[in-house]
Amino acid sequence: MMLQVHESVGHPTELDRVLGMEAAFAGTSFVGVADLGRLRYGSELVTIVSDACTPGGLGSYAYDDEGVAGQTVDLVRDGVLVGFQSSRETAAAAGADRSNGTMRAEGWENFPLIRMTNVNLLPGEGSLEDLLADVERGIFMATNKSWSIDDKRKNFQFGCEIAWEISKGRLGKMLKNPRYTGITPAFWASCDAIAGPEEWKVRGTPNCGKGQPGQTMRVGHGTSPARFREVSIGVSQ
Amino acid sequence: MRIHSSKPLDPETARAAAGAVLDLPGADEVEVLMTASRTGLTRYAHSEIIQNTVRSELRAYVRAVVGDRVATASTNQLDPTSMRLAGGRALEAAVASRPDPGWPGLPAPEKVGRAEAVGRWDEDTAAATPAQRARAVSDILKASSAPNAAGIYETSTHSYTVINSAGIDCSDAFTRCITTCLVDDDGGTGWGEASSHSAAEVDVERAAATAAAKARHSRAPRSAEAGVYEVVLEPSASAMLLEFLSYVGFGAKQVIDGESFLATRTGEQVTAGNVTIADDVFHPRSVGIGFDLEGVPKKPVTVIDRGHAIAPVTDLRTAAALDVPPSGHSSGSTEYGPIASNVVLYGGDESPEDLIGAVEDGILVTRFHYVNVLDRPSTLLTGMTRDGTFRIRRGEIAEPVTNFRFSQSVLAALASTLGIGSDVRAVAPDFGSFGSSAAPSLRLGEFHFASTTSH
Numbered sequence: 001m002m003l004q005v006h007e008s009v010g011h012p013t014e015l016d017r018v019l020g021m022e023a024a025f026a027g028t029s030f031v032g033v034a035d036l037g038r039l040r041y042g043s044e045l046v047t048i049v050s051d052a053c054t055p056g057g058l059g060s061y062a063y064d065d066e067g068v069a070g071q072t073v074d075l076v077r078d079g080v081l082v083g084f085q086s087s088r089e090t091a092a093a094a095g096a097d098r099s100n101g102t103m104r105a106e107g108w109e110n111f112p113l114i115r116m117t118n119v120n121l122l123p124g125e126g127s128l129e130d131l132l133a134d135v136e137r138g139i140f141m142a143t144n145k146s147w148s149i150d151d152k153r154k155n156f157q158f159g160c161e162i163a164w165e166i167s168k169g170r171l172g173k174m175l176k177n178p179r180y181t182g183i184t185p186a187f188w189a190s191c192d193a194i195a196g197p198e199e200w201k202v203r204g205t206p207n208c209g210k211g212q213p214g215q216t217m218r219v220g221h222g223t224s225p226a227r228f229r230e231v232s233i234g235v236s237q
Numbered sequence: 238m239r240i241h242s243s244k245p246l247d248p249e250t251a252r253a254a255a256g257a258v259l260d261l262p263g264a265d266e267v268e269v270l271m272t273a274s275r276t277g278l279t280r281y282a283h284s285e286i287i288q289n290t291v292r293s294e295l296r297a298y299v300r301a302v303v304g305d306r307v308a309t310a311s312t313n314q315l316d317p318t319s320m321r322l323a324g325g326r327a328l329e330a331a332v333a334s335r336p337d338p339g340w341p342g343l344p345a346p347e348k349v350g351r352a353e354a355v356g357r358w359d360e361d362t363a364a365a366t367p368a369q370r371a372r373a374v375s376d377i378l379k380a381s382s383a384p385n386a387a388g389i390y391e392t393s394t395h396s397y398t399v400i401n402s403a404g405i406d407c408s409d410a411f412t413r414c415i416t417t418c419l420v421d422d423d424g425g426t427g428w429g430e431a432s433s434h435s436a437a438e439v440d441v442e443r444a445a446a447t448a449a450a451k452a453r454h455s456r457a458p459r460s461a462e463a464g465v466y467e468v469v470l471e472p473s474a475s476a477m478l479l480e481f482l483s484y485v486g487f488g489a490k491q492v493i494d495g496e497s498f499l500a501t502r503t504g505e506q507v508t509a510g511n512v513t514i515a516d517d518v519f520h521p522r523s524v525g526i527g528f529d530l531e532g533v534p535k536k537p538v539t540v541i542d543r544g545h546a547i548a549p550v551t552d553l554r555t556a557a558a559l560d561v562p563p564s565g566h567s568s569g570s571t572e573y574g575p576i577a578s579n580v581v582l583y584g585g586d587e588s589p590e591d592l593i594g595a596v597e598d599g600i601l602v603t604r605f606h607y608v609n610v611l612d613r614p615s616t617l618l619t620g621m622t623r624d625g626t627f628r629i630r631r632g633e634i635a636e637p638v639t640n641f642r643f644s645q646s647v648l649a650a651l652a653s654t655l656g657i658g659s660d661v662r663a664v665a666p667d668f669g670s671f672g673s674s675a676a677p678s679l680r681l682g683e684f685h686f687a688s689t690t691s692h
Binding site: 025149150154177179209 | 276278282283288290385387388389391417418608609611620621624668687689691692
């Protein structure tokens with residue numbers, strides 16, 4: 001789940017992308033400033049935060065590189081877009097009172113850019129087994145190994161290391177080279193279960209790339225397994 | 238350390254720095270790789286400059302060898318004390334390392350030859366100032382006539398030197414100029430780009446005008462069905478496929494590991510007979526240096542010759558494993574292995590207009606976005622189109638269409654090649670500064686678009 005959150009929620013809610021500053025390289029975003037508080041990003045189960053204070057998170061810090069304190073900010077609350085990751089300049093441009101402190105540079109020789117902190121999908125309830133139990137026929141995907149998403153962060157395709165068939169609530173045979181694809185808001189709208197705190201873990205991505213000249217950044221994602229209905233799988237040639 | 242010439246590191250300074258550590262007591266062999274660059278990058282968005290960067294970097298990597306134990310330490314100070322400190326750290330790490338049974342030894346000139354500098358250096362590009370870069374952006378914005386243009390104008394210099402205790406002593410340097418232009422015209426986007434070792438050869442106004450025209454024509458795109466289409470890929474799109482084909486299959490380590498198509502298909506016809514692909518830093522459109530990161534002379538390697546899979550590029554280690562001479566393509570990483578970093582797909586004799594004119598019903602792709610690998614041995618990739626995707630009808634560019642996601646084996650696509658443009662263009666890498674691609678427009682008979690998006 002962490003890469004799913006990273007690519008389809010983390011990047012599209014970076015306010016510099018939303019405002020077009022990254023247009024020529026990594027692209028923009030399907031969300032606009034006017035969508036704040038209005039856009040249904042996912043189902044009511046989906047709440048996602050940008051949290052620079054997550055204990056143990058690879059994207060945790062006390063202050064960003066503009067000297068703004070690290071914060072916990074809702075990006076998607078109960079399925080609705082309610083926030084962006086911002087800097088002092090972009091917050092003002094978008095009419096916000098203040099930056100939420102996400103400007104970071106790879107090193108002293110780089111410009112700070114808006115970078116993800118720990119963008120976390122908050123846990124729901126129940127175990128992984130509970131999630132599986134309600135699946136008559138499905139696929140359990142694990143560990144992204146290939147990722148691709150369009151320049152507005154809408155059409156995505158992920159390949160995974162491994163998957164298992166789910167049949168009548170139980171894991172079945174192992175599957176090789178599983179892939180799934182979707183459109184960001186429709187995919188998150190199809191989320192009908194998120195496992196609880198007992199399954200929730202913060203994992204790190206040490207090599208998130210952005211900007212010109214390119215910079216890599218360490219970011220974190222807290223997630224637990226989640227269930228999505230009617231997902232297109234097995235895309236191949 | 239004062240830099241004595243317009244090159245970010247001149248060979249004499251490099252030689253003096255290496256001299257402090259080549260006779261490191263306790264080491265059997267020592268190698269010093271020095272890289273230096275100066276990159277000025279002016280970035281613009283919403284038709285105004287948003288960022289100006291000038292960055293100078295210098296790094297010396299000292300590799301110490303004790304028997305078959307090897308380790309590297311680096312420093313960004315070239316004075317003798319700093320170099321000896323780095324050498325001492327490398328030696329300490331080497332002694333503490335596990336033996337490397339595949340260690341091929343450092344190259345010696347009597348075995349691998351002496352490298353020839355490619356010399357892709359242009360003094361005017363090296364001397365470009367922030368004011369000149371700003372003027373170039375101004376020219377781009379005037380030529381695009383757009384309120385919403387975004388991109389970069391970059392000039393850079395890069396120096397490489399490898400000196401080792403076995404007698405290797407080689408230096409080369411290159412300059413590069415890159416411009417990109419994305420125009421957003423009421424939701425329609427268009428792309429133009431150019432790059433060369435010489436800023437004088439980078440036509441910023443043409444790139445901007447191309448982007449503006451494509452953006453204008455891209456407004457209000459129509460939906461098109463996913464499926465298999467005949468396509469014409471412009472050079473930016475062709476180069477992206479070429480870069481990934483090289484990444485997944487042109488290195489000898491991928492062959493040894495069984496991940497490359499060359500592991501099972503060498504000698505077979507893998508593309509159409511009119512396709513020849515090589516790694517050739519001496520090609521006039523290539524930008525790079527004449528040796529690899531171990532100082533081995535870089536030889537042109539034809540990987541696919543008139544459709545037939547021939548051979549991978551090698552470094553010392555993989556060449557020894559395959560019992561072939563090294564081709565000079567060390568990436569500096571044992572984990573990744575050799576890399577083909579100056580890939581060329583040789584041009585044909587058709588103009589881009591000829592290629593489009595021959596298509597009854599197909600798709601014109603300006604560029605791809607966020608390409609990634611789905612399966613290495615079959616060269617299966619996925620990615621999106623962007624910034625100028627058009628239907629071709631009866632030999633003419635027709636309506637704009639919403640972007641596609643492709644899921645396609647590069648070799649399978651090239652097996653359906655129907656035409657190759659004469660418009661071979663240099664394309665700089667998206668990430669980093671090492672290497673280049675040179676690719677023409679391609680007309681491919683079958684290209685699989687798996688899904689679409691809303692813009």
